[in-house]
Amino acid sequence: MAPESTLWTMVLMLSSLVLPPQSGPQDGPRFVASSPGGFRTDRLSLRQIRIWNSIRRVVVAADARGRPVHPILYGLWCTVGQSGHPVFVELITDQKKCSNLAGECAFETLDPAGRMYRIRLRLFIPTIDRAYAGEQPPQEGLVFIPFSGLSREERYAKVLGHELAHIDQAVRDPDYLRLLQEICTEQIAIAAGVGTDGKPLSAGALRARWNLIWPLVLKSDRPAIAAEAQIYRELLTRK
Numbered sequence: 518m519a520p521e522s523t524l525w526t527m528v529l530m531l532s533s534l535v536l537p538p539q540s541g542p543q544d545g546p547r548f549v550a551s552s553p554g555g556f557r558t559d560r561l562s563l564r565q566i567r568i569w570n571s572i573r574r575v576v577v578a579a580d581a582r583g584r585p586v587h588p589i590l591y592g593l594w595c596t597v598g599q600s601g602h603p604v605f606v607e608l609i610t611d612q613k614k615c616s617n618l619a620g621e622c623a624f625e626t627l628d629p630a631g632r633m634y635r636i637r638l639r640l641f642i643p644t645i646d647r648a649y650a651g652e653q654p655p656q657e658g659l660v661f662i663p664f665s666g667l668s669r670e671e672r673y674a675k676v677l678g679h680e681l682a683h684i685d686q687a688v689r690d691p692d693y694l695r696l697l698q699e700i701c702t703e704q705i706a707i708a709a710g711v712g713t714d715g716k717p718l719s720a721g722a723l724r725a726r727w728n729l730i731w732p733l734v735l736k737s738d739r740p741a742i743a744a745e746a747q748i749y750r751e752l753l754t755r756k
């Protein structure tokens with residue numbers, strides 16, 4: 518059988534949970550052009566581009582000497598943007614398409630050797646707007662970094678930083694990418710409710726399988742959480 522270029526999609530990851538709605542300041546308009554590599558804004562509406570640009574302004578903010586105000590966030594932005602892989606930005610602004618997911622990234626391989634990716638980076642705007650801002654205890658080992666003290670755009674930037682850290686690690690570290698692939702394969706199997714033998718899995722079997730991959734999910738999230746915690750401190754320090 519002639520090999521087709523492999524196409525696999527992997528979806529990560531969680532960031533924060535929703536709680537009470539709140540209103541906030543409006544975003545200022547500006548525009549940014551799409552570029553062939555790096556961050557691609559083709560999939561954004563005009564209104565979403567305004568939001569994206571408000572996030573971008575937080576990321577690229579510089580002090581009087583031209584130094585980045587948020588060096589960790591800015592560094593990740595640069596390494597991912599210059600990684601050579603196109604990163605398609607999607608901002609989900611439709612409330613109905615949001616759950617408790619704040620952000621996710623997905624990778625599609627574009628060549629049989631698996632060296633070139635098309636990356637999708639999603640931020641779920643209403644979820645981030647509504648997310649509980651304060652400290653939260655870890656849930657099943659999953660760590661939450663608070664939003665308190667951040668403006669609306671800074672909240673988006675923090676979630677962006679989390680996803681950028683996933684992408685940065687994935688494009689630099691083949692072992693990390695394999696870990697994500699393993700989790701993805703398992704997640705698809707669990708979502709389909711089918712075992713490796715093709716037979717439906719019982720509720721107990723599903724739970725057992727989930728229990729097996731959960732430590733891998735936590736492991737995969739660790740570098741992103743570490744970066745997000747640093748970015749949170751950067752964003753607060755600026756104030």
Ligand SMILES: [Zn+2]
Binds near residue numbers: 532
């Ligand atoms: Zn994550």
